[in-house]
Amino acid sequence: MSYIHPLRLAGLELDNNLCLAPMAGYTNLPFRLIVKRMGHCGLVATEMVAAMTPAQRRADRAFATAVAHRAEERPLAMQVYGREPELCAACAGELQHAGADLVDLNCGCPVRKAKQAGCGVALMREPERVGAILRAMRAVTTVPLGVKIRLGYDPSRRTGVAVARIAEDAGVDVITVHARTGESKHGAALDFAGLAAVRAAVAVPVIANGDMHLEQNLRRARDEAGVDGYMIGRGAIGRPWIFAELHARFAGQPSAVPDLERRAELLREHFALVLELYGRERGLRIMRKYSLLYFHGQPGIRRFRDRFVRIATPEDFDAIVADYLAEARAHGAA
Numbered sequence: 001m002s003y004i005h006p007l008r009l010a011g012l013e014l015d016n017n018l019c020l021a022p023m024a025g026y027t028n029l030p031f032r033l034i035v036k037r038m039g040h041c042g043l044v045a046t047e048m049v050a051a052m053t054p055a056q057r058r059a060d061r062a063f064a065t066a067v068a069h070r071a072e073e074r075p076l077a078m079q080v081y082g083r084e085p086e087l088c089a090a091c092a093g094e095l096q097h098a099g100a101d102l103v104d105l106n107c108g109c110p111v112r113k114a115k116q117a118g119c120g121v122a123l124m125r126e127p128e129r130v131g132a133i134l135r136a137m138r139a140v141t142t143v144p145l146g147v148k149i150r151l152g153y154d155p156s157r158r159t160g161v162a163v164a165r166i167a168e169d170a171g172v173d174v175i176t177v178h179a180r181t182g183e184s185k186h187g188a189a190l191d192f193a194g195l196a197a198v199r200a201a202v203a204v205p206v207i208a209n210g211d212m213h214l215e216q217n218l219r220r221a222r223d224e225a226g227v228d229g230y231m232i233g234r235g236a237i238g239r240p241w242i243f244a245e246l247h248a249r250f251a252g253q254p255s256a257v258p259d260l261e262r263r264a265e266l267l268r269e270h271f272a273l274v275l276e277l278y279g280r281e282r283g284l285r286i287m288r289k290y291s292l293l294y295f296h297g298q299p300g301i302r303r304f305r306d307r308f309v310r311i312a313t314p315e316d317f318d319a320i321v322a323d324y325l326a327e328a329r330a331h332g333a334a
Contacts (some may be wrong), residue, residue, distance in 0.1 A: 003222050004250050007042060007229050009205060010144040010173040012075055012101055014042035017229030018243045019176075021209060022048050022079040022104070022148075026237055029068050030273035031290070034266060035240045036073045040247040041077050042229075048106050051082025051091040067098040068277070075101040078136035079148070080137065081109070083129065084116045089136035096141050102174075104146040105133060107163065108209075110182045112289040121182030124153040127162045132171035144173040148209070154183040160194060161201045168202045175202060176231050178209040179221070186234065190217060207231050215243050215249060238293020240266065260298065264321055267294045271317055284311055299331040300324060308314055 007017040020027060020035055022045035031199045032044040049066050057063060069076050078100035082088045092103045107130055109120030116122075123130050130147070138145055147167045152158035164175050177198050179190040190210050205228040208221035213235025221227045236242050244256040258266065270290060274283040292305050304324045311317050 002038075003218060004247055007205065009102065009146070012144045012173075014075060014229075016040060016042040016247070017198075018246060019043040019044055019231040020236055020243075021176075021231045021233030022046060022077070022106070023233050024048060025289070026067075028286075029070070029073075029277055030270055031240070032073050032076075033070065033273055034270050035236060035243065037269075038241045038266075039244045041243040043077055043102070044073055044081060045077040045104070048079040048081040048109070049091060049095060049261060051080055051084065051087035053087065053193060054090075057094075061317075063094075065277070067095065069098075069099055074099075077102040077104055077146070079104040079106050081106045081114075081119055081135070083085060085129075085132045085136035088133045089140050090303070092137040093140040093144075096143050100143060102144045102146055103137065103141050104148055104176070105130070105137060107147055107149045108176075108178050108182075110150070110184075114140065115182070121150050121153055123159060124150060124159050124163060127159055127166050127222070130163050131166040131170045134167055134172055138171035145171060146174040146176060147172050148177045148178070149177040149198075150180060150182050151191055152181045152196070154181050157181075158194065161191060162201050164198045164206075166297075168204055172204060174205045174207060176207040176209050177227075180210055180224075187211075190220075192217050192220050192224045194225065195221060199225050199227055205229065209233065211235065213239070213246070215246065218246065238290055238296060260295070260325060263294045264325055267291060267321060269319070271314070275314065284314075284317070287317070295324065295328070298328055300327045303327075 004016050007014040020041055024047050027047050035041050047066055080088050080091045095103050107123040114120030149163050151160040179195040179322040207229040208227040209231040211217050212230040213232045218230050248256040271287050274286050295301050307320050
């Protein structure tokens with residue numbers, strides 16, 4: 001049985017079925033480029049884009065940054081966040097025009113702000129509304145259309161199968177399923193039976209999400225649920241080589257996990273891209289949330305963190321990384 005293989009989503013051909021999840025605050029252009037340069041990620045996604053009125057969009061300076069992309073990262077998915085069919089359709093049209101190779105609807109975000117707005121996983125309580133949104137999006141797009149769902153809003157409202165069937169009827173080409181309900185915390189056990197029920201209910205490809213960076217979960221998603229692909233989110237933050245790592249592991253190839261020297265090179269490359277896109281002041285703030293994770297689990301990480309949160313210049317960044325490498329090597333880190 002082949003776990004990692006090419007995947008076709010309507011007219012979109014992916015080199016392999018490992019995908020990067022859209023993550024607010026993380027899947028910006030620099031991070032996506034680093035992921036693609038590490039190899040073996042079949043599809044990357046931008047941060048989600050809110051569906052707005054034309055007046056709101058004109059005032060939204062973040063839109064251009066959110067959809068900015070480069071040819072080397074394609075194929076590229078862009079995700080709509082909203083609950084009003086007309087606004088979501090307009091946003092989907094804008095994303096296709098901006099260069100999206102696939103447009104997706106967010107029905108899975110579990111954060112409180114999304115739920116209070118009736119968006120994200122809150123839409124799992126309204127299957128018919130999901131259908132109306134997707135039909136409106138399908139009417140204005142020609143690229144593949146997807147939806148990202150959970151198994152339900154909470155354990156008492158497990159609407160995953162119903163929403164998946166409605167989504168397929170509305171014309172989606174792929175369904176991504178986080179194998180938990182909206183009330184489940186990160187780290188909670190995945191529900192592979194629930195995932196299998198969604199897979200069995202539809203004919204379109206189903207991509208599994210939720211701790212798919214762990215080999216045992218990826219195997220179970222394929223073996224027990226028969227999914228067609230895997231989407232990795234939090235497991236890729238600070239570990240952009242996870243896709244290459246999984247590919248090597250399943251292909252029986254040497255480890256693709258980089259040593260400390262290579263991680264430092266990646267961190268510097270990432271930082272240069274962030275500075276280029278966001279400028280010095282904002283770029284320094286953005287890098288703080290990535291940098292510690294590049295060296296997660298390595299000796300001396302606490303001191304590195306304490307120094308890194310106070311960096312004020314790119315020169316500080318270079319000095320702190322160089323000092324950390326010297327200290328880590330002295331402690332025998334790999």
